[in-house]
Amino acid sequence: MEHYDFTNFSKTREDLIDGKYSAQDLCAFYLKKATNEDSYNAFLEVFSESALELAKGVDESIKSGSTGRLAGAIIGIKDNMCYAGHKVSASSKILEGFESLFTATAVQRLIDEGAIIIGRLNCDEFAMGSSNENSAFGNVKNPLNETLVPGGSSGGSAAAVAAGLCMATLGSDTGGSIRQPASFCGIVGLKPTYGRISRSGLIAFASSFDQIGPMTNSVEDSQLLYEVMAGHDPMDSTSAHKPIGEGATKDKYTFAYLEEVSESPGLNPEIKAQFENKLSKLREEGHNVIGVSFPYLDHMIPCYYVLTTAEASSNLGRYDGVHYGVRSPQSEDIPSTYFNSRTEGFGEEVKRRIMLGTFVLSTGYYDAYYSKAQKVRRLIKDATDKILEGADFIISPTTPHPAFKIGAKSDDPISLYLEDIFTVQANLAGNPSLSIPMGQTSEGLPTGVQLTGGSFEEKVLFRGAKILS
Numbered sequence: 139m140e141h142y143d144f145t146n147f148s149k150t151r152e153d154l155i156d157g158k159y160s161a162q163d164l165c166a167f168y169l170k171k172a173t174n175e176d177s178y179n180a181f182l183e184v185f186s187e188s189a190l191e192l193a194k195g196v197d198e199s200i201k202s203g204s205t206g207r208l209a210g211a212i213i214g215i216k217d218n219m220c221y222a223g224h225k226v227s228a229s230s231k232i233l234e235g236f237e238s239l240f241t242a243t244a245v246q247r248l249i250d251e252g253a254i255i256i257g258r259l260n261c262d263e264f265a266m267g268s269s270n271e272n273s274a275f276g277n278v279k280n281p282l283n284e285t286l287v288p289g290g291s292s293g294g295s296a297a298a299v300a301a302g303l304c305m306a307t308l309g310s311d312t313g314g315s316i317r318q319p320a321s322f323c324g325i326v327g328l329k330p331t332y333g334r335i336s337r338s339g340l341i342a343f344a345s346s347f348d349q350i351g352p353m354t355n356s357v358e359d360s361q362l363l364y365e366v367m368a369g370h371d372p373m374d375s376t377s378a379h380k381p382i383g384e385g386a387t388k389d390k391y392t393f394a395y396l397e398e399v400s401e402s403p404g405l406n407p408e409i410k411a412q413f414e415n416k417l418s419k420l421r422e423e424g425h426n427v428i429g430v431s432f433p434y435l436d437h438m439i440p441c442y443y444v445l446t447t448a449e450a451s452s453n454l455g456r457y458d459g460v461h462y463g464v465r466s467p468q469s470e471d472i473p474s475t476y477f478n479s480r481t482e483g484f485g486e487e488v489k490r491r492i493m494l495g496t497f498v499l500s501t502g503y504y505d506a507y508y509s510k511a512q513k514v515r516r517l518i519k520d521a522t523d524k525i526l527e528g529a530d531f532i533i534s535p536t537t538p539h540p541a542f543k544i545g546a547k548s549d550d551p552i553s554l555y556l557e558d559i560f561t562v563q564a565n566l567a568g569n570p571s572l573s574i575p576m577g578q579t580s581e582g583l584p585t586g587v588q589l590t591g592g593s594f595e596e597k598v599l600f601r602g603a604k605i606l607s
């Protein structure tokens with residue numbers, strides 16, 4: 139196979155059933171691409187052998203007439219998801235040499251429907267970042283302009299889809315890590331409702347925020363991957379038992395925009411203009427567009443960074459040179475093992491967050507920071523739900539700016555944290571949220587529009603996304 143024009147998963151599946159080509163041919167084609175054409179540093183490893191093995195199984199399933207819904211779907215996974223017998227590192231030196239002992243439920247569900255996992259993708263270390271510059275294995279380049287970041291933390295996952303190195307990828311989103319890179323690379327990214335997709339096998343960053351989600355070329359493919367992965371999993375006690383409903387279908391929907399977002403001084407003027415155009419178009423089509431006040435915009439980033447660093451400092455306690463990964467050769471006793479392994483194994487940003495998190499949880503500061511932030515989170519959740527009582531969706535630009543230059547913000551963590559201003563609300567509140575392409579700037583850079591819906595209303599969210607696309 140010399141060339142393959144991917145349209146969507148259903149078409150690929152049909153073509154396989156019609157015998158136009160085999161899953162093994164398709165897999166070999168993409169393996170070659172991911173190996174030879176990845177000038178972006180998106181893939182950390184290509185799983186050639188196991189991918190061909192899976193493809194063989196798919197070809198057999200087609201012969202026996204038991205073709206899965208994702209037959210022949212060539213998928214890459216972010217390097218923070220376990221896949222038995224394969225390395226996983228969360229793009230950190232501290233997990234060097236570590237191999238997964240089991241497969242993440244989300245990944246297994248894709249495989250069970252005929253998907254072929256072709257490799258693991260670069261990301262910010264432990265998913266902490268917005269530019270993929272915090273990876274221990276080098277930054278990722280944006281395929282649309284190689285001098286720019288692809289966004290983060292799922293930067294490799296976004297770049298691989300945008301560059302056509304695979305058909306779709308999985309990312310994880312704690313504060314925007316699926317939607318922001320999707321927006322920077324011109325693709326579709328979904329963060330499902332907290333609890334909708336199992337976190338079993340996802341390397342934890344901030345457990346009450348993390349969600350796995352699809353990064354795809356189209357809304358249609360996003361929905362299919364979502365449907366395959368969603369649902370209760372006994373391996374994750376926070377995964378919801380709620381059935382995956384259809385949600386109400388309406389002719390006309392209500393889109394609420396946050397006045398504070400539209401008036402935000404940091405919003406790039408081109409993005410602002412495109413966003414206003416979107417709203418006008420929705421009005422012309424007869425949808426309801428309402429402006430609502432959301433007085434917590436300025437509190438979201440502090441609240442998010444207090445809570446996620448607290449959770450991260452606790453989650454990352456397990457990387458101590460004893461239980462996982464590397465042990466410093468300088469280790470002589472327990473304290474020096476912990477101290478040196480962690481000093482050598484973690485990167486700067488991860489250390490910064492562990493220290494910040496330890497601080498906000500420490501005696502004397504717990505009430506002032508951690509408890510306070512929990513209360514602010516509740517206010518944000520209640521205000522979000524209230525808006526969604528009077529509207530089907532909250533609509534906003536996904537990010538305040540388009541992709542920026544590699545290195546432009548690397549020595550200014552606060553300005554990087556501010557990149558998440560529009561995305562963290564959905565994680566603080568737990569609601570589903572997706573980013574789809576909105577347009578292009580005068581420099582040809584993609585921009586994204588974000589829709590956030592009611593909890594467990596992903597199907598409605600996809601309808602909204604189709605209206606917008």
Ligand code: GLN
Nearest residue numbers: 265267311312313314315
């Ligand atoms: N950029 C955010 C952070 O650095 C989001 C990360 C994420 O969603 N994993 O925390």
